[in-house]
Amino acid sequence: MLILSKQINVQAIEKTVIDTNWITLLFTFLLACVFLLKGLSASKLKGNVSSFMNYGFIEKEVEDISTFFNLFQSVIFIFSMLVLSLLLYKVSLFYSVFEVFGFYTYFKIFGGVFSYFSIKWVLEFSLSLLFKINNQVKFFLVSKSIYLYSVTFFLLLPLVLSHYSQLKTIFLIYFSISIFLIRFIVHLFSNKKLVFNKLFYFILYLCTLEIAPLFILFKLMF
Numbered sequence: 001m002l003i004l005s006k007q008i009n010v011q012a013i014e015k016t017v018i019d020t021n022w023i024t025l026l027f028t029f030l031l032a033c034v035f036l037l038k039g040l041s042a043s044k045l046k047g048n049v050s051s052f053m054n055y056g057f058i059e060k061e062v063e064d065i066s067t068f069f070n071l072f073q074s075v076i077f078i079f080s081m082l083v084l085s086l087l088l089y090k091v092s093l094f095y096s097v098f099e100v101f102g103f104y105t106y107f108k109i110f111g112g113v114f115s116y117f118s119i120k121w122v123l124e125f126s127l128s129l130l131f132k133i134n135n136q137v138k139f140f141l142v143s144k145s146i147y148l149y150s151v152t153f154f155l156l157l158p159l160v161l162s163h164y165s166q167l168k169t170i171f172l173i174y175f176s177i178s179i180f181l182i183r184f185i186v187h188l189f190s191n192k193k194l195v196f197n198k199l200f201y202f203i204l205y206l207c208t209l210e211i212a213p214l215f216i217l218f219k220l221m222f
Helices: 021-040 042-049 055-064 071-094 103-130 134-164 169-190 192-197 199-221
Strands: none
Touching: 021 042, 021 071, 021 103, 021 134, 042 055, 042 134, 055 134, 071 103, 071 134, 071 169, 103 134, 134 169, 134 192, 169 192
């Protein structure tokens, strides 16, 4: 009797499992931030969300705001940084930018985003005081911040759907590009008098405080 022996080579396949439980906790925290903002000022929350179509709210904020360092502004700033960081995390995961993904990678992205916006806004405020143009650019700076907050509220739902449903990440990317483009156009239109009267300085501002820091941050993170 001829016995044929078959040798089976079992090759272990390395499977990387990404723990996403922390994303659920993050969404819970973000929802808690929304409820806290509503409790602090429901009218301000509604105004920030609908700022693209509510020019009067921004004008009122410019007149009423005395400092950015109040509880409402602090909470909405943290909320926005967390949402933007999660968006960048999802995009990085889609394009496999990092070798390892997880909470540490998200925290690294959050640190970069938080530092970028904090330093940039401090510089903008300091330079406006230094050159004594704070009254001229106050509406520009305040509207830019409020429009950013509005964008992050619009991004929250697609982020939730992309994580818990069949919504493709590529749709999230296209939606994000579209909403940021709308923000740029609305912000440009609402400040058209200042921008077109000082076009050279506006382009210089974009290059020095908007675009250049992004390239530096990108090099540091990637």
